[in-house]
Amino acid sequence: MKIKVDSPHGTVWLRLAAVYFVAGVWLGIYMGASGDRSLYPVHAHLNLLGWVSMALFGILFRKFPAMGASPLAQAQFWLYNLGLPALMLAVTAIHRGYRGLEPLAGVASVVLGVAVLLFAVNVFRNAGN
Numbered sequence: 001m002k003i004k005v006d007s008p009h010g011t012v013w014l015r016l017a018a019v020y021f022v023a024g025v026w027l028g029i030y031m032g033a034s035g036d037r038s039l040y041p042v043h044a045h046l047n048l049l050g051w052v053s054m055a056l057f058g059i060l061f062r063k064f065p066a067m068g069a070s071p072l073a074q075a076q077f078w079l080y081n082l083g084l085p086a087l088m089l090a091v092t093a094i095h096r097g098y099r100g101l102e103p104l105a106g107v108a109s110v111v112l113g114v115a116v117l118l119f120a121v122n123v124f125r126n127a128g129n
């Protein structure tokens with residue numbers, strides 16, 4: 001059987017990474033220009049959990065197609081892409097003074113944490129040669 005050298009899964013992660021990079025950098029530019037640094041945690045996490053982590057997911061899923069073929073990848077994809085936007089929304093609201101979204105931040109961070117655990121299991125199982 002011919003092994004796939006690419007994974008569409010990886011390409012989707014790379015595109016999402018680029019979207020988060022644009023959002024993270026432009027929020028940084030806004031913070032610098034306005035002098036309003038209050039959303040720096042959102043900026044830092046858009047860049048690190050969005051751009052940097054997603055780009056690494058994309059590169060790994062392309063390098064190891066077995067990771068992309070695993071059901072773990074599917075579950076990680078949806079949990080991560082629900083958890084991260086929800087967390088960013090909640091952290092933005094909290095830093096703007098709406099503390100009512102603290103429970104959402106808690107739930108979203110656990111959802112994101114489960115996605116990261118699934119990713120780690122996938123690396124251990126499928127990121128071999």
Ligand code: HEM
Nearest residue numbers: 024025027028029030031032037040043044047048051052
């Ligand atoms: C044009 C691009 C960027 C601009 C204009 C920018 C701007 C800023 C500004 C104004 C702050 C707040 C600093 C402060 O209040 O002390 C900040 C913090 C931060 N930025 Fe960026 N940033 C950019 C790109 C990035 C990228 C690409 C990353 C990560 C991959 C990143 C990660 C962080 C982190 C982690 C912090 C928090 C630092 C801390 O709390 O000490 N930034 N950035």
